[in-house]
Amino acid sequence: MPANSLRSIYSPKPIFCSLLQAGQRFQGIQNSWKLIKDLDYWTVNVEIQNYEPEKGYICGSMEAIDVPRFDYPVITFWEGQVVDNIHYGFRTGCWDATEDDDLRHWSKFSAFRPFERMFERNRAREVALHPLEFVFMRWKERYFVNVSHNCGLTIAGFYYICMNRITGETQGYYFDPDSVPFQKLQLSPLPRFTTSSFAFQ
Amino acid sequence: MDETIGTGSLCLESEATDTLKETVKRIKNLCVGHPAKKQAYIKQGIIPTLLKLIDRRDSELTWQICGTIGILANNNVAGAEQVASNSGLCTLLSLLSSDDERLVKQASLCILGALKSVERPAKIFLENIQLLESVCSLFCNPFASASLRECTCFILTSCLENAESEQIVDWFRISNFCFEKLKSCNLRDPRTLTPYLNVLKSLTMRNREIGKQFIEHNFVELLVEVMKGVDMTLKVIACRLYTNLMNFSLLQEDQASKDTAVIIMPLLNRMLSNRDRNIQLEGCKMLTQVVAIAEIYQQQAFDCNLVHCLIELGHNINISDVEAACILLQAVAAVCSLVEECRRLVIESRLFSLVVNSLDTSYPELRIAGLSALRSLSRSVRNLRASLAEAVLMEPLLRSLSDENKQVQIQALSTVCNLVLYFSPLKNSFLESNGLTTLLNLCHSNDKSLKYYAVWALKNLLFLSGSKMKKRIIDEIGMDYIFCLIEKGEDYSFQEQGINLLRNLTCTFSIECERENILDFIDEHCYRLVLCIQDSLQSPCMEVVLQALYVVCNFVVGSERHKQAICNSKIPKLLLNFLTNPSYLIRIATIWCIINLIWKETNDINDVSNLADYRRARIASFMEMGYEEMLEGLLADSNVEVRGRAEMALQLLRDRTISDFGDENDYEQVSRGILL
Numbered sequence: 001m002p003a004n005s006l007r008s009i010y011s012p013k014p015i016f017c018s019l020l021q022a023g024q025r026f027q028g029i030q031n032s033w034k035l036i037k038d039l040d041y042w043t044v045n046v047e048i049q050n051y052e053p054e055k056g057y058i059c060g061s062m063e064a065i066d067v068p069r070f071d072y073p074v075i076t077f078w079e080g081q082v083v084d085n086i087h088y089g090f091r092t093g094c095w096d097a098t099e100d101d102d103l104r105h106w107s108k109f110s111a112f113r114p115f116e117r118m119f120e121r122n123r124a125r126e127v128a129l130h131p132l133e134f135v136f137m138r139w140k141e142r143y144f145v146n147v148s149h150n151c152g153l154t155i156a157g158f159y160y161i162c163m164n165r166i167t168g169e170t171q172g173y174y175f176d177p178d179s180v181p182f183q184k185l186q187l188s189p190l191p192r193f194t195t196s197s198f199a200f201q
Numbered sequence: 202m203d204e205t206i207g208t209g210s211l212c213l214e215s216e217a218t219d220t221l222k223e224t225v226k227r228i229k230n231l232c233v234g235h236p237a238k239k240q241a242y243i244k245q246g247i248i249p250t251l252l253k254l255i256d257r258r259d260s261e262l263t264w265q266i267c268g269t270i271g272i273l274a275n276n277n278v279a280g281a282e283q284v285a286s287n288s289g290l291c292t293l294l295s296l297l298s299s300d301d302e303r304l305v306k307q308a309s310l311c312i313l314g315a316l317k318s319v320e321r322p323a324k325i326f327l328e329n330i331q332l333l334e335s336v337c338s339l340f341c342n343p344f345a346s347a348s349l350r351e352c353t354c355f356i357l358t359s360c361l362e363n364a365e366s367e368q369i370v371d372w373f374r375i376s377n378f379c380f381e382k383l384k385s386c387n388l389r390d391p392r393t394l395t396p397y398l399n400v401l402k403s404l405t406m407r408n409r410e411i412g413k414q415f416i417e418h419n420f421v422e423l424l425v426e427v428m429k430g431v432d433m434t435l436k437v438i439a440c441r442l443y444t445n446l447m448n449f450s451l452l453q454e455d456q457a458s459k460d461t462a463v464i465i466m467p468l469l470n471r472m473l474s475n476r477d478r479n480i481q482l483e484g485c486k487m488l489t490q491v492v493a494i495a496e497i498y499q500q501q502a503f504d505c506n507l508v509h510c511l512i513e514l515g516h517n518i519n520i521s522d523v524e525a526a527c528i529l530l531q532a533v534a535a536v537c538s539l540v541e542e543c544r545r546l547v548i549e550s551r552l553f554s555l556v557v558n559s560l561d562t563s564y565p566e567l568r569i570a571g572l573s574a575l576r577s578l579s580r581s582v583r584n585l586r587a588s589l590a591e592a593v594l595m596e597p598l599l600r601s602l603s604d605e606n607k608q609v610q611i612q613a614l615s616t617v618c619n620l621v622l623y624f625s626p627l628k629n630s631f632l633e634s635n636g637l638t639t640l641l642n643l644c645h646s647n648d649k650s651l652k653y654y655a656v657w658a659l660k661n662l663l664f665l666s667g668s669k670m671k672k673r674i675i676d677e678i679g680m681d682y683i684f685c686l687i688e689k690g691e692d693y694s695f696q697e698q699g700i701n702l703l704r705n706l707t708c709t710f711s712i713e714c715e716r717e718n719i720l721d722f723i724d725e726h727c728y729r730l731v732l733c734i735q736d737s738l739q740s741p742c743m744e745v746v747l748q749a750l751y752v753v754c755n756f757v758v759g760s761e762r763h764k765q766a767i768c769n770s771k772i773p774k775l776l777l778n779f780l781t782n783p784s785y786l787i788r789i790a791t792i793w794c795i796i797n798l799i800w801k802e803t804n805d806i807n808d809v810s811n812l813a814d815y816r817r818a819r820i821a822s823f824m825e826m827g828y829e830e831m832l833e834g835l836l837a838d839s840n841v842e843v844r845g846r847a848e849m850a851l852q853l854l855r856d857r858t859i860s861d862f863g864d865e866n867d868y869e870q871v872s873r874g875i876l877l
Contacts, residue, residue, distance in 0.1 A: 017842060018789050023665050023708070049624055050582045059582050061624070077586055133841050143587065166845030192800070193793050194755045196708035197701055197748075198664040200580040201618040201657065 012085045013130040014053035019168040019189050020135070023196040024048045026170060028187035030064065032180045042066045046187055056087030058137065061145065069152065075145040076155055083136035089125045090115065092138060095158050096177055102160075105173050108182070109162040112136070137161040139172065154178070159185055213250055221254060222262050229269040239273055239280070248273055248283040252292050260301045267296070267304070271311035274318060281318035284311070285325055290332060297339050297349055309352035316355060323359040330369055333360060337370060340400070341378045354396035361403035376404050376411045380418050388423075391430055398427070398438050405445040412446050421452070428464045437472070437483065440465050444491050458497055465491060466505035473510035481514060482525060485532040496539040508536060508546045515552035523564050530559060530570035537577040544578050548588045553578075560597035565606040572601060572612035579619035590626040595634055602639050607648065614643065614654035621658055623665040637662075641677050656686065656698045663705035671706055680726045687733050693742040700737050700748040703730070707755035723756075730756070731766050738775045743784060750779070750790035757797050761809040764798055768819055773798075773826060780831045785840040792835070792846040799823065799853050820854055829854055 024047070031041035043065040051058045058080040065073045081088040092102050103119060106112040111134040118124040129136070141155035157176025163169070168189030173182050213224050228247065232239040251266050270293075274280040283289060296308035316322040326333040333356075339345065340353035357375065379397040386393045405412040415421075427439040443465065447457050469491070472484030488507060492499045502508065511532055518525045533552065537543045547553055556578070559571025579589055598620070601613035617640070620627045631637070640662070643655035659678075663671060683706075686699030707723065723730065734756070737749035753772065757764045767773070779791040799820055802812055809815070823829075832854070835847035 016786070018793065018846075077583065079583065131841050133845065142583065145586070165842050166849065192758045193797060194708045194758055195751050196664050196705045197751070198622055198661045198705075199657070201576060201615040201654070 012128045014056070014086065015082055015084050015130045015135055016053050017135055017163075017165045018193070018195075019163075019165065020048055020051045020053075020058065021195055022048055022050050022198060025190050026168070026187035027190065028170070028185065030174075030183060030185045032183050040068060042068070044185065044187065053082070053084075056082040056084045058082055058139075062139075062141065067153070070147075072146075074147055074151070074153060076141040077143055077145055078139045078141040080137045080139040080161070083129060083138070085125050085127060085129050088138070090119055090136070091124075092158075095138075095140060095175075097158075097175060101175060105160040105175055105182075106136070108160075108173050109134075109136075109171060111162055111164075133165055135161075135163045135165055137163065161185075213254070218259055218262055222265055225251065225254075225262070225265045225269050229265070229272050232269075232272050236277075239277060243273060243277065243280045243283065248280060248289070252284075252289050255292055255296070260299070260304050263296065264301075264304050264307050267293070267307040267311040271307070271314045274311070274315040276318055278318060278320070281315040284315035285319050285322070290325060294332065294335060294339070297352070302346055305346055306348040309346075309348040313352045313355055316359070322356070323363045326356060326360050327363060327369065333370055337375055340396075341374065350396045354399050357400050358403040361400075361406065372404055372408065372411065375400060376408075376414065379404075380414070380420075383418075383420060383423065388426075391427055391432060391435055394423075394427065395435055395438065398424075398435070398442060402438050402442040402445065405442060405449075409449045409451070412449050412451050415442075415446065416451055421446070425460060425464070428460070428468070433480075436468055437487070440468055440487060441490075444487065444494070447494050448490070458501075461491065461498055462501050462505075466501050466507065469502075469507055470505055470510060473507065473514060478525065482528050485511070485514070485528045489528075489532045489535040492536045493538075499536050499538065499540040499543060502536050503540055503542050503546075508543050511536070512546065512550040512552045515550070515555050518555070520555060520558055520562065520567070523562075523567050526555065526559060527566050527570040530556065530567070530574045534570070534573040534577045537574070538580065541581055541583070544581055544584060547574075548578060548584060553592075557592055557594065557597075560594070560601065565604070565609050568601060568604070568606075568609050569612050572598075572609065572616050576612065576616040576619065579616060582622075582624055585619065585622060585625040585627070589620070594620070595627060595630040595636070599631075599634055599636055599639065602636070602643065607651070610643075611650050611654060614651065614658060618654065618658040618661050621662040628662070637673075637677075641674075644678060644682070653694065653698070656695070656702070660698055660701045660705060663702060665708075666705070668709075675706070675723075680723070680729075684726075684729055684733055687737060693740070693745060696737070696740065696742065696745050697748060700745055700752060703733070704748055704751045704755060707752055709755070709758065724762070727763065727766050731770050731772070734767075735770050735772055735775070738772060738779075743787065746779075747784075747786055747790055750776075750787065750794055753794045754790070754797050757794075758800075759802060759805065761802070761805050761812055761815050764819065765815070767798065768822065773823065777826060777828065777831060780835060785838075785843055788835070788838070788840070788843045789846060792832075792843065792850050795823070795828065795832075795850050796846070796853060799850070801853075801856075823854065 026046040026048075028044050028046075029041050030044050045063040045065070046060060047063075048058065048060045050060075059078060060080075061075055061077055063073045063075045064070075067074050083090055090102060090106060091099060103116070106119070107116060111132075115124050115127065118127065138158050139161055140158040143149065144151065144153075144155070147153070154176065157174055157179055159172040159174050161170060161172040163171075170185070170187040172185035172187075174185065175181075212220060215221055215224070228242065232242065248270060251270055255263050255266055270284060274284045284293070290312070293308050293312050297305055297312075299305055299308075326336065336353050336356045339349060340357060342349070345353070361372075379401050382397045383394065386397070388394075401411070401415060405415065421443075424439050424443055428436055428443065430436060443452075443460065446452050447461075465487075469484050469488050472480050472487070475481055475484070488502065488511075492502050511529065514529055518529055520526050533547055533556065537547055547556075556571050556574045559567050560575070562568060562571075575594070579585060598613055598617060601609050602617065604610050604613065617631070617636070619625070621631050621636075622628065640655055640658055643651050644659060646652045646655065659674070663674065683699055683702050686702070687696050734749050734752055737745050737752075740746055740749070753767060753776075757767055776791050776794055779787050782788055782791070799816065801816060805812060829851065832847045832851045835843055836851075838844050838847065
């Protein structure tokens with residue numbers, strides 16, 4: 001569906017996706033673009049721990065296995081913003097990311113192409129994103145769970161994320177002005193759909 | 202009686218009016234500034250004696266007596282109790298209808314002073330309807346003086362704070378009178394509005410109809426003007442009235458939100474920053490009321506620095522000041538219930554110590570307030586993982602679960618619901634401290650509230666739990682218990698919790714041994730479980746239906762036996778109907794059930810062979826039932842995920858003619874390739 005046809009027909013609504021429920025797990029790899037010849041990549045397991053579509057909020061844990069120089073998995077806790085054009089738009093507006101950074105990273109996803117021009121014209125916020133096949137997010141790691149913060153790894157940046165709501169295939173690009181650019185994250189959901197649930201009191 | 206009174210010209214038993222006047226005046230002068238003397242007179246029973254001497258025919262004497270009684274009762278509980286006794290009040294109230302304005306004023310002041318000094322001023326009037334009715338009539342006297350209005354206003358507002366008062370009197374008479382007065386009040390002197398707004402504020406606390414009439418009389422603009430004014434007392438009354446109207450959703454959301462941000466929140470900031478303890482606490486109470494209405498007001502409270510104000514207050518309030526600590530903790534609980542930034546500020550401040558310390562006091566009301574605050578703070582994955590993990594919480598919490606006060610138990614249980622979640626390090630402390638035994642006992646409680654929260658906590662405990670924990674719980678509580686929750690649910694809320702328990706029990710991931718361990722011991726209950734799911738799928742409560750669909754999804758994964766058990770029941774027919782359910786959540790969950798039922802498994806927990814044959818037979822059966830046509834219809838669904846999942850399900854249905862794949866991953870890749 002063309003982006004501009006979404007402009008006047010719908011008003012934005014929270015984005016529901018069955019693969020983003022608490023407890024859903026994804027597996028994949030993260031690699032460094034420039035160092036790919038040296039096979040500098042590691043396995044990543046992601047677990048969604050809470051998703052509140054009415055707030056555009058998501059959080060979870062990320063487990064990195066076989067990280068260079070580490071003999072054990074490194075686990076971080078991350079929080080995310082769901083780009084729903086209600087709470088969050090494509091413009092980040094924080095975490096040292098400029099609009100150019102936003103455009104450079106979002107443009108890496110083919111699903112973003114219909115919105116590129118609108119983004120440049122500052123009109124991407126007018127689009128309802130809930131009917132689309134893709135969910136755009138930003139994931140920001142907040143702290144290390146099982147190692148100390150001066151372990152030599154950095155979590156200063158964040159990921160631009162694009163997930164296919166149907167297949168669950170997820171891609172991400174890490175942004176941190178002080179790290180290797182465009183480190184790529186590729187995730188797939190676990191083969192079976194099973195769900196568990198909780199509710200805060 | 203005091204020696205100086207009994208002798209000579211000063212004597213209360215004298216029949217000479219002048220002597221009586223002098224005696225009464227002397228008593229008053231002796232008591233002013235001498236609390237010990239005052240106490241001695243009260244102990245000697247002087248107040249009932251003075252009350253008996255009231256004679257409406259002699260206004261001057263009566264005036265003196267009222268003045269003296271007022272001095273005696275002011276700030277003295279014993280004296281006030283004597284005045285506020287049934288007969289005393291009747292006598293004094295009768296003076297309020299006198300033509301002598303000076304006497305009416307003195308009597309009003311006397312009554313007001315006494316009532317403000319007793320513990321529960323409303324009790325007397327709520328137990329004596331005639332007395333209350335007479336107060337109502339006095340209040341509604343159009344010619345009442347300011348002091349009379351103030352006195353009767355205090356009585357009425359005290360009574361209205363009590364929920365029992367609702368059914369006792371025809372309050373519409375009072376509200377209509379107030380509306381008339383507001384229309385005719387002098388707006389250049391807003392203080393004239395005080396008694397009417399004050400009574401209306403109390404009336405609208407629980408009475409939506411009166412609130413509605415307030416709006417129909419177009420008084421909201423007046424209210425906003427008063428809130429913007431300079432008189433602090435009046436501003437506070439007006440704000441309270443405004444928030445009562447907000448509470449009943451009687452105001453337009455946009456306007457209410459704007460007025461709250463621009464007027465109420467800054468006012469609350471000033472109140473919480475005021476040096477007067479009473480104003481601070483009143484501010485806390487108002488904040489609690491406002492932010493409980495909607496999340497946006499909690500956000501506004503954060504933006505207006507009110508959380509910082511609460512933190513500052515916490516520095517000056519000692520836990521031994523039980524009343525203040527309770528009110529502050531209730532405000533914390535309210536403002537932190539939905540907004541993460543508020544929680545973060547409190548947890549990072551010294552105020553958090555007050556929360557933790559309150560769990561261990563001997564005052565149940567303080568424990569309740571502290572537990573309520575802790576519950577709000579724990580509604581966050583981030584806090585559970587980090588900040589709260591380091592706090593010494595588990596011991597006092599576990600003690601609270603066995604508290605003799607039921608409200609303490611309920612609040613503790615509600616908090617435990619959050620603390621036993623999978624990502625909370627406190628879950629281990631809970632289990633190591635034998636918390637599970639206490640929790641399982643509470644699941645069998647005869648008290649409905651306790652049982653409900655205990656089951657909720659159990660559900661949360663089972664979220665993403667491993668097979669060992671699940672097996673332990675099933676061994677201790679029994680599958681029978683869970684089935685009974687669902688089958689004989691006291692109401693849908695219990696059914697919903699029960700079916701959620703089943704969902705969490707049956708959820709496994711792709712770890713083969715996990716799946717085998719869990720579903721193995723559920724196997725012996727297979728028949729009853731399927732019946733239970735079948736009945737739940739026919740529930741009129743959509744939330745129960747949705748959870749039952751998720752149970753089907755979980756139950757059939759990796760087990761041909763379970764797939765067959767489901768397909769041999771009425772469930773496939775029910776699933777077909779759900780494909781056209783108005784709720785997209787139901788449609789999506791249903792399609793997932795279908796996908797999981799016809800998924801090509803490569804191994805089975807019961808080592809069933811010929812999986813491909815069984816699968817083909819199942820697909821053939823689904824085709825016969827019309828699944829293909831229904832799924833095709835969903836390709837044009839309004840919801841993108843429904844469309845995508847329907848396409849996925851159709852691919853699986855139609856691939857029965859494709860020969861076996863060598864590798865499960867290849868199969869998945871093909872499935873995804875078709876969709877990309």
